[in-house]
Amino acid sequence: MNNSVFEPSSITVSKGTTITWTNKESMIHTVTSDSLFFNSGDMNKNITFSYTFNTAGTYKYRCIYHSNMKGTVTVQ
Numbered sequence: 619m620n621n622s623v624f625e626p627s628s629i630t631v632s633k634g635t636t637i638t639w640t641n642k643e644s645m646i647h648t649v650t651s652d653s654l655f656f657n658s659g660d661m662n663k664n665i666t667f668s669y670t671f672n673t674a675g676t677y678k679y680r681c682i683y684h685s686n687m688k689g690t691v692t693v694q
Contacts, residue, residue: 619639619640619641619642619643619647619661619681619687620642620643621643622643622645622684622686622687623686623687624639624649624679624681624687624688624689626689627688627689627690628689628690628691628692629689629690629691629692630691630692630693630694631671631691631692631693631694632693632694633671633672633673633674633693633694634670634671634672635670635671635693636668636669636670636671637668637669637671637691638666638667638668639658639661639666639667639668640664640665640666641661641662641663641664641665641666642663642664643663644663645683646660646661646662646683647660647661647681647683647684647687648660648661648680648681648682648683649661649667649669649679649681650679650680650681650682651677651678651679652677652678652679652680653677653678655669655677656669656677656679671691671693673693674693674694675692675693676690676691676692676693677690677691677692677693678690679691
């Protein structure tokens with residue numbers, strides 16, 4: 619997370635892949651899936667959150683505090 623965006627905002631991975639998000643900003647962000655599969659809770663600067671994607675599908679997520687921050691993980 620940098621400049622109030624997820625970088626990259628979209629990624630395709632294989633089943634079993636763990637993705638780690640890092641908040642590089644001083645403002646609080648979250649990584650919250652639209653379907654509530656995962657939720658980082660509040661992340662201050664330099665805090666990381668990891669999630670392992672074991673099931674194929676498309677997972678959309680967002681920051682609950684900043685509506686412009688959205689991302690997608692596609693698991694094959």
